[in-house]
Amino acid sequence: MEWHILSQQIVNGISLGSIYGLIAIGYTMVYGIIGMINFAHGDIYMVSAYITAIVFAVVTFLGVDAVALSLLITLVITMAITGLYGWYIERTVYRPLRTTNRLAPLITAIGVSLLLQNYVQISQGPNVQGVPSLIPGGFTIGTADEFFRIRYMDMIIVTVSIVAMSLLTFVIHKTSLGRQCRAVEQDRKMATILGINTGRIISTVFVIGSMMAAVAGELVTFNYGSFDFYIGFVLGIKAFSAAVLGGIGSLPGAMLGGLLLGVLESIFAGFVSSDYKDVFSFSMLVLVLVFKPSGLMGRPAVEKV
Amino acid sequence: MSHIPTSTGQDVALASVVPKSPAVDGASATRSSIDFKHSLKDAMVAGVLTMLVFSPITNFILQQYSFKVDWFRTPLFLNGISIGLLVAFVRFFVSVGIQTETGERFTQKYLTAQKGVEVEDEHADGMQRLKKILLWAAIAAGIFMALGLSGVIYLGTAAAVVLVILFIVIAMGVRIPKRRGMKHPWKGALPVLFLVGLVVPLVFFYFGIFGKSWANNLILAMIYVLLGLGLNIVVGLAGLLDLGFVAFYAVGAYFLALGAQYLDIGFWTALILAPVAAALCGGLLGFPVLKMHGDYLAIVTLGFGEIIRLVLVNWIDFTGGPNGAPAPSPTIFNLEFIRRAKGDAVPIHEFLGIPYSSDYKFIFIYLLLFIISMGVLRVFTQLRVMPIGRSWEALREDEIACRSLGINHVTVKLSAFMLGAFTGGIAGVFFATAQGFVSPMSFNFFESVLILSIVVLGGMGNAIGVIIAAFTLTLLPEFLRDFAGYRVLLFGLLMILMMIWRPNGLLRAKRPVFEREEVSV
Numbered sequence: 001m002e003w004h005i006l007s008q009q010i011v012n013g014i015s016l017g018s019i020y021g022l023i024a025i026g027y028t029m030v031y032g033i034i035g036m037i038n039f040a041h042g043d044i045y046m047v048s049a050y051i052t053a054i055v056f057a058v059v060t061f062l063g064v065d066a067v068a069l070s071l072l073i074t075l076v077i078t079m080a081i082t083g084l085y086g087w088y089i090e091r092t093v094y095r096p097l098r099t100t101n102r103l104a105p106l107i108t109a110i111g112v113s114l115l116l117q118n119y120v121q122i123s124q125g126p127n128v129q130g131v132p133s134l135i136p137g138g139f140t141i142g143t144a145d146e147f148f149r150i151r152y153m154d155m156i157i158v159t160v161s162i163v164a165m166s167l168l169t170f171v172i173h174k175t176s177l178g179r180q181c182r183a184v185e186q187d188r189k190m191a192t193i194l195g196i197n198t199g200r201i202i203s204t205v206f207v208i209g210s211m212m213a214a215v216a217g218e219l220v221t222f223n224y225g226s227f228d229f230y231i232g233f234v235l236g237i238k239a240f241s242a243a244v245l246g247g248i249g250s251l252p253g254a255m256l257g258g259l260l261l262g263v264l265e266s267i268f269a270g271f272v273s274s275d276y277k278d279v280f281s282f283s284m285l286v287l288v289l290v291f292k293p294s295g296l297m298g299r300p301a302v303e304k305v
Numbered sequence: 306m307s308h309i310p311t312s313t314g315q316d317v318a319l320a321s322v323v324p325k326s327p328a329v330d331g332a333s334a335t336r337s338s339i340d341f342k343h344s345l346k347d348a349m350v351a352g353v354l355t356m357l358v359f360s361p362i363t364n365f366i367l368q369q370y371s372f373k374v375d376w377f378r379t380p381l382f383l384n385g386i387s388i389g390l391l392v393a394f395v396r397f398f399v400s401v402g403i404q405t406e407t408g409e410r411f412t413q414k415y416l417t418a419q420k421g422v423e424v425e426d427e428h429a430d431g432m433q434r435l436k437k438i439l440l441w442a443a444i445a446a447g448i449f450m451a452l453g454l455s456g457v458i459y460l461g462t463a464a465a466v467v468l469v470i471l472f473i474v475i476a477m478g479v480r481i482p483k484r485r486g487m488k489h490p491w492k493g494a495l496p497v498l499f500l501v502g503l504v505v506p507l508v509f510f511y512f513g514i515f516g517k518s519w520a521n522n523l524i525l526a527m528i529y530v531l532l533g534l535g536l537n538i539v540v541g542l543a544g545l546l547d548l549g550f551v552a553f554y555a556v557g558a559y560f561l562a563l564g565a566q567y568l569d570i571g572f573w574t575a576l577i578l579a580p581v582a583a584a585l586c587g588g589l590l591g592f593p594v595l596k597m598h599g600d601y602l603a604i605v606t607l608g609f610g611e612i613i614r615l616v617l618v619n620w621i622d623f624t625g626g627p628n629g630a631p632a633p634s635p636t637i638f639n640l641e642f643i644r645r646a647k648g649d650a651v652p653i654h655e656f657l658g659i660p661y662s663s664d665y666k667f668i669f670i671y672l673l674l675f676i677i678s679m680g681v682l683r684v685f686t687q688l689r690v691m692p693i694g695r696s697w698e699a700l701r702e703d704e705i706a707c708r709s710l711g712i713n714h715v716t717v718k719l720s721a722f723m724l725g726a727f728t729g730g731i732a733g734v735f736f737a738t739a740q741g742f743v744s745p746m747s748f749n750f751f752e753s754v755l756i757l758s759i760v761v762l763g764g765m766g767n768a769i770g771v772i773i774a775a776f777t778l779t780l781l782p783e784f785l786r787d788f789a790g791y792r793v794l795l796f797g798l799l800m801i802l803m804m805i806w807r808p809n810g811l812l813r814a815k816r817p818v819f820e821r822e823e824v825s826v
Binding site: 112119 | 357362367370608
């Protein structure tokens with residue numbers, strides 16, 4: 001195992017893992033608050049990639065040339081629209097099902113996922129779409145023969161993820177909205193009795209999750225430069241694996257699980273086989289569920305009668 | 306004066322005789338002030354939000370780093386502006402409508418949740434029901450045959466529709482469970498019908514109106530019937546969401562293809578061993594996961610389905626990779642469906658002394674699949690009224706209560722899961738042998754979704770509903786080729802709408818009746 005390849009895979013893994021972590025937040029928060037796996041979350045991320053490209057094209061068309069400014073404007077608008085997606089889906093589809101058995105929301109979420117994928121496919125065409133690569137370059141560390149490379153984009157991904165995570169942690173732990181979210185997560189019925197608008201808080205959680213997915217969507221779009229309507233499926237499962245690995249329901253767990261999964265997957269791809277890296281991630285999910293279902297930082301689930 | 310609810314029938318009758326009682330007047334007086342302003346505001350907000358959601362994706366079309374704006378995009382459902390206007394319009398009228406008295410009554414009557422379960426006694430007046438079913442089936446079959454003979458639709462299509470109707474009628478009989486000490490309510494009619502179901506395709510084939518192409522379509526539809534019945538046990542009866550059902554289907558299909566390639570396994574051996582292999586896979590996967598909260602199963606099976614597909618794609622040396630692998634045809638007592646004898650194999654047409662036709666293989670698979678589907682339906686019907694079947698449904702309804710009553714939730718769930726996988730394995734063998742070829746493309750996530758749609762649309766737990774849904778969803782695309790692009794979109798929409806409005810399926814699942822004597826025995 002050569003050190004520079006290992007370092008390179010770790011760098012790639014951290015950048016990939018931040019993305020997993022950002023998307024995993026949506027899964028983990030929704031699961032924490034209403035106990036439902038939102039299968040459509042991966043596709044919300046996919047929609048956000050499309051919206052990023054569209055908004056960026058419009059912003060460029062309107063004559064904003066400065067890269068940083070146009071990226072920032074794109075990020076804000078994309079987050080707003082994707083957040084609206086989360087709210088809209090929760091309001092129209094999931095809310096009527098809140099009192100039914102647990103199978104109905106799961107099947108509905110599959111339906112939403114199919115709907116989003118195919119609606120985007122039909123309206124934007126099945127071809128791979130792209131954005132221009134804006135931030136090329138990076139710097140290398142090591143000798144001429146043995147080196148690894150840190151791209152500027154990797155640094156941006158990690159920085160933006162850290163900022164987004166810190167903001168979210170601040171909102172959840174220090175604001176009144178966050179306190180309400182935590183209260184609803186702990187005991188929804190009691191929170192309702194104490195006068196918290198539970199419906200609004202659940203909507204808010206969907207919006208927050210979607211916004212985090214939008215951040216990931218923008219970062220991935222400008223990192224890889226290309227995307228299609230199918231990207232949400234595999235990344236969705238992987239992000240969910242990350243959420244489970246970190247302990248579903250736990251915010252720091254989602255980020256930690258994402259980083260861990262990203263790094264492990266990169267190392268596996270670099271040293272064993274890149275064809276089977278998805279198989280590796282899915283197997284990780286199964287293994288974690290078998291041996292430590294509460295994850296790294298989750299609370300063990302206790303079913304009360 | 307308020308309207309006091311009456312308990313006696315007399316008062317109700319009085320109230321209806323006197324149409325203009327003060328109470329009714331008072332009620333309509335308060336109703337007449339419909340809050341138009343609120344409705345308008347509500348509709349505007351809904352419309353604008355809908356536009357904001359749909360418009361960026363639909364009205365701005367990406368074109369390689371640039372974009373094209375199309376404010377008047379057609380068809381209308383691909384235009385965010387029109388969707389927004391439509392939502393606002395509909396919402397306004399609905400919100401005004403439900404404020405009127407008629408609207409309120411309508412809401413009360415149709416939009417309140419259906420509670421409770423319907424109980425059905427299949428043994429009551431079985432013969433009358435059979436006559437009714439046969440009458441309707443004969444009328445429908447007659448109409449289609451008349452259409453076919455008069456040339457409005459292809460004769461082959463008409464024959465296929467008749468066979469589907471026949472299949473459903475027989476399934477309706479097979480689906481009635483046998484009770485202890487009781488005869489089947491259809492008496493001797495069921496075996497006769499079953500024979501008719503075997504003979505009619507042969508007659509159609511003899512007259513040359515049932516050939517390879519429609520036989521192949523019906524085989525595919527029946528494979529989905531099998532898959533639907535298998536998943537119905539897992540999702541419908543046991544309440545476990547399995548999103549990787551296609552993995553077991555793939556195990557069955559590849560068992561035949563690779564078994565023939567490496568171990569020289571024939572169709573019949575595979576038909577027995579492949580389902581067992583699929584069930585073992587199901588057991589290995591299900592055992593650790595079923596111990597936990599049910600939701601995890603969905604995502605683990607989803608991951609497992611993808612793992613199987615990725616292995617099939619990437620393990621090129623063994624599975625043939627994306628190019629797939631050939632699968633052998635079935636044989637009848639070592640007689641083969643080939644034109645010329647290879648080695649010591651005897652072609653079936655030479656043995657029977659009839660001219661060669663490539664249709665024989667498909668007709669044979671059709672008949673065999675028909676028998677096996679009915680057998681599977683029979684077994685599943687009987688299981689449902691046996692203790693194991695009742696435990697599945699009980700666990701679905703309340704796991705904690707069942708566990709406290711001493712039901713081992715892991716083994717009960719595992720039995721459902723493995724039985725579903727077993728059925729998937731059977732379907733896989735038939736798929737491989739009918740296509741003569743397997744490739745990973747046939748086992749993607751969409752297949753799992755299609756099978757799930759069949760179960761959801763058919764009404765979870767309802768075998769007849771599942772069968773009708775399987776035929777509809779697999780044969781309808783044959784007729785509606787122009788809409789092929791919208792198929793998945795419709796499936797998604799269907800799943801959402803069904804879950805919100807009719808979670809029990811279009812045909813409601815009914816519980817079989819359990820009589821008192823039977824329980825006390």
